[in-house]
Amino acid sequence: MFLSVGCVQFLPFWIDLSLFCSGYFASQIVSGSSIETDKEVLLQLKSYLIDQNKVNPCRYSAWNDSSSSPCDWPEITCDGERVTGINLSNCNLSGNISGFSNFSQLTQLDSLDFSQNTIGGGIPTDLSRCSNLRYLNLSQNLIGGELNLAGLNNLS
């Protein structure tokens, strides 16, 4: 409220201020995310993946609420207090992961290895909003569809 009033008041500097404002809201979202958000998103991912493949879920089936930090879970890498990597390579993942749209809530995610599975359907478009993602491996899958990772500026 205060900021939108501020922007209108300083109309001559509209562009600078609107950048400032969107930057302000972006940083609000980032500061709102935490290891708790990471945990929540990973539990959503787990239930999504199990829904796609009820037979032989692999190591992610051990992700559960009873351990205090997702950093203790198998296949999860953390840096300090945040989740930075998920490695579900060779994990019997199948079905369509493009319906999972919450990866971008893992704001510190920089590495995602989904190689050697039988994922089809396409790449989740949400991944293009993971601005810290530098490593993404989807090789040896059935993935089709367009590769649109224009937002992944840091991808190496």
Ligand SMILES: *[C@@H]1O[C@H](CO)[C@@H](O)[C@H](O)[C@H]1NC(C)=O
């Ligand atoms: C994504 O997150 C929202 C908000 O937390 C939640 O309602 C939704 O079920 C999640 N989507 C999936 C596929 O888990």
Ligand SMILES: *[C@@H]1O[C@H](CO)[C@@H](O)[C@H](O)[C@H]1NC(C)=O
């Ligand atoms: C994948 O599924 C096969 C059976 O189809 C099972 O033998 C194997 O242990 C599973 N792999 C993992 C990593 O859970």
Ligand SMILES: *[C@@H]1O[C@H](CO)[C@@H](O)[C@H](O)[C@H]1NC(C)=O
């Ligand atoms: C929950 O996680 C703990 C620690 O990783 C594990 O020992 C336990 O078996 C898990 N429980 C379930 C129901 O998967």
Ligand SMILES: *[C@@H]1O[C@H](CO)[C@@H](O)[C@H](O)[C@H]1NC(C)=O
């Ligand atoms: C993921 O784990 C597999 C072994 O399970 C390993 O070969 C691979 O290098 C790992 N990927 C990353 C990005 O660390």
Ligand SMILES: *[C@@H]1O[C@H](CO)[C@@H](O)[C@H](O)[C@H]1NC(C)=O
């Ligand atoms: C995969 O899921 C997405 C989003 O739910 C949907 O738009 C798409 O048609 C699905 N693709 C396949 C091959 O089922």
Ligand SMILES: *[C@@H]1O[C@H](CO)[C@@H](O)[C@H](O)[C@H]1NC(C)=O
């Ligand atoms: C991607 O994963 C495949 C299979 O695990 C591996 O052979 C390949 O080296 C990986 N690619 C990169 C760039 O790490």
